[in-house]
Amino acid sequence: MTAIDKVRVLVVGDSGVGKTCLTHLIANHEPLTSPGWTVGASVEVKLHEYKEGTTSQNTFFIELWDVGGSISHKNTRGVFFNPTHGIILVHDLTNRKSHENLQRWLVEILNKDGKDVLKGNELLDIDPEQFLGSTQIPILVIGTKLDMLDDAHKQKILNRTSVGSIAEQCGADEICLNCHEARSLASGTTDSVKLARFFDKVIERKYYNRETGRKYATNYGGSSMATGPFGNLPVSGSSLAPSLGTFSYLTSNSVTESLS
């Protein structure tokens, strides 16, 4: 019998940047071309192999919380931010403003009352490195709609360094992709490796002792139940692969919590 630990990753960014398409691609390995507008938050779940191929390999649930980006829900979406074990900051490569706004998203998540960094509605000049220092929450920056750039612009983006970008300021990796293309995150690609490394970091921060590298003990009540993303779920234990069938509704259907 087995129990599977979970981490909660927020997927945030302005409305329309492609968070729902991206979340679907990460969780299902296939594109979603006609997403609905997200009201509140929708959750997709995937199984991730921590440090795959090493002696430390272990299976975890990753909950991907796709938080609706509409400004009209700004005052209420804070309910989705706790706890936060990792953050995926999403921007649209064809919309520079959506990249500039990522700093606001960080402020909103990490400093919910905006104290010291917001003056009225204006963002004061903050240093994300210092701002993040105490939290050490792993961050990944993803630029979407790569397919909508002309070749010259695409090359420029793919060849640019992260100097001065929010990714550099946060010490984060950066991925640029087309969410409508399954191959964008196909296993073995550089971007899929970056994504796996990010999930490993999130898991490590929550479940592993930094000094010893050992996993903290987790204590579950029933040995025939796994703590699933939305509560306890029966697990067949002898092999993980068959149990995936039991969980398939979690990965194929989104759960939407409406705030309105």
Ligand SMILES: Nc1nc2c(ncn2[C@@H]2O[C@H](COP(=O)(O)OP(=O)(O)OP(=O)(O)O)[C@@H](O)[C@H]2O)c(=O)[nH]1
């Ligand atoms: N061409 C192209 N279109 C994309 C890509 N990613 C998303 N889109 C499109 O962008 C639009 C918005 O995508 P969503 O995933 O709903 O965006 P969102 O960030 O979840 O939006 P909210 O729910 O309002 O927060 C949809 O029409 C998507 O099909 C991409 O990589 N390339």
